[in-house]
Amino acid sequence: MCLKMFWLERIMGSNKLTVRGKKAKIIIKDLNVFYRKKQVLENVNVVVDEKSLTCIVGPSGCGKSTLLMAINRLLDEIPHARMNGEIKIRLNNGEFRNVLDFKSYELPALRRKIGMVFQHPNVLPMSIIGNMAFSLKESLIN
Numbered sequence: 001m002c003l004k005m006f007w008l009e010r011i012m013g014s015n016k017l018t019v020r021g022k023k024a025k026i027i028i029k030d031l032n033v034f035y036r037k038k039q040v041l042e043n044v045n046v047v048v049d050e051k052s053l054t055c056i057v058g059p060s061g062c063g064k065s066t067l068l069m070a071i072n073r074l075l076d077e078i079p080h081a082r083m084n085g086e087i088k089i090r091l092n093n094g095e096f097r098n099v100l101d102f103k104s105y106e107l108p109a110l111r112r113k114i115g116m117v118f119q120h121p122n123v124l125p126m127s128i129i130g131n132m133a134f135s136l137k138e139s140l141i142n
Contacts, residue, residue, distance in 0.1 A: 026089050
């Protein structure tokens with residue numbers, strides 16, 4: 001397994017990140033994200049290789065969470081958020097598809113494929129182990 005770490009930082013008022021990969025699983029090209037009129041990501045370009053672990057690190061407020069939310073279309077849930085550009089994911093058949101073209105019923109399957117670890121990972125007001133045990137109990141019930 002390959003580990004790649006990208007440093008995302010604000011450069012002259014914008015977020016610019018360009019990385020090239022060998023065997024791409026995700027290709028992000030010219031991604032721009034806006035909250036109302038404020039542009040928070042500008043022309044982000046990233047290639048994430050297949051079977052790799054990719055870390056995106058940077059200072060608070062530089063757009064790390066926004067980038068991940070764009071990839072799995074969680075920005076759809078935020079009023080006044082919009083994005084443009086391309087976020088292509090290679091499907092099991094080898095073809096690439098832009099996640100911006102996914103229908104709403106396809107999003108849960110997309111989101112299950114993208115793991116995210118946050119600085120404060122507790123979803124419920126209990127310990128991390130308690131949160132993990134709760135989700136395991138729920139999956140056994142369902």
